[in-house]
Ligand SMILES: [Ca+2]
């Protein structure tokens with residue numbers, strides 16, 4: 086081989102293999118949007134690429150779901166699915182798509198709004214209670230609300246439906262509603278909300294008299310949860326748990342009971358955060374990445390004293406929606422991993438976590454080319470996903486037979 090071809094070969098390998106600080110190959114080799122930005126600590130972005138040795142198969146259980154947003158496995162193996170235009174359905178374990186459940190309130194389904202997340206009561210086996218979030222049409226606009234109802238004996242309708250929480254303020258917009266629902270081990274319901282996207286609304290992520298850009302913690306009846314960090318603070322809304330978020334569409338508790346969220350940043354600023362009550366996660370004062378229009382974000386600061394750093398960030402972004410810590414027996418190698426749906430990058434992201442750091446990242450289901458909106462684990466240890474398409478699909482990922 087000539088010196089020239091050796092030099093070319095070396096150049097090619099330099100450009101194709103990007104190494105994490107730890108010296109291992111990374112998945113990401115594109116240049117970051119925040120070209121001059123530096124992570125706050127080693128491993129905060131571009132972690133080592135993982136490759137699991139797992140034999141799985143994906144079964145398409147249902148097709149033709151209109152922009153499904155949430156999938157919740159039910160105790161009998163069937164799946165509760167929401168469709169953003171305002172329908173909730175039960176799909177049987179073998180893929181029979183049921184009629185929309187009756188009894189849901191109206192939703193404002195423009196833009197990113199509509200019927201969003203659903204969560205089962207921790208006592209669902211006994212109380213058959215379902216919680217859901219949605220953009221509620223209101224005088225002067227809309228905002229995220231949470232309702233609950235009891236699934237009827239014939240599983241065709243929701244009964245005793247009641248709105249238990251209404252985020253404030255009402256705003257006339259169609260973006261950044263949040264809104265995942267997750268029950269903690271103590272039985273309290275955590276809600277994640279967005280900042281409503283428009284520049285005039287952004288500062289509300291830091292405003293204590295607004296629910297926007299926060300995570301919230303309420304009782305199953307919708308009251309501020311006892312022990313909330315700002316419950317006795319004058320001028321602060323008592324439901325607030327954490328502040329400074331942009332738009333959170335992914336949230337999950339791990340096996341230790343820790344609360345994690347994955348939030349949409351702008352170009353180059355998607356974040357994984359470990360949430361502690363009372364803490365400030367920075368938006369829009371502290372952020373990675375740049376504006377969609379180009380140029381620096383707000384204060385253009387990635388490390389502001391008194392504000393929490395993300396455990397991990399993606400630049401370029403994945404656009405995260407839906408999250409699940411794997412605890413099942415079907416895939417022992419994946420125990421403890423965090424699975425995240427990726428909209429923009431159209432894949433399932435697996436993140437291995439050690440302590441409070443990301444140890445590695447793997448991307449799965451890349452070749453299917455669909456926006457993954459939600460991922461949840463069934464009692465059988467399978468992972469269930471819905472895809473955010475006009476004719477969206479419901480998938481089961483299970484051990485290969
Ligand atoms: Ca859910």
Ligand SMILES: [Ca+2]
Nearest residue numbers: 356366367368
């Ligand atoms: Ca942040």
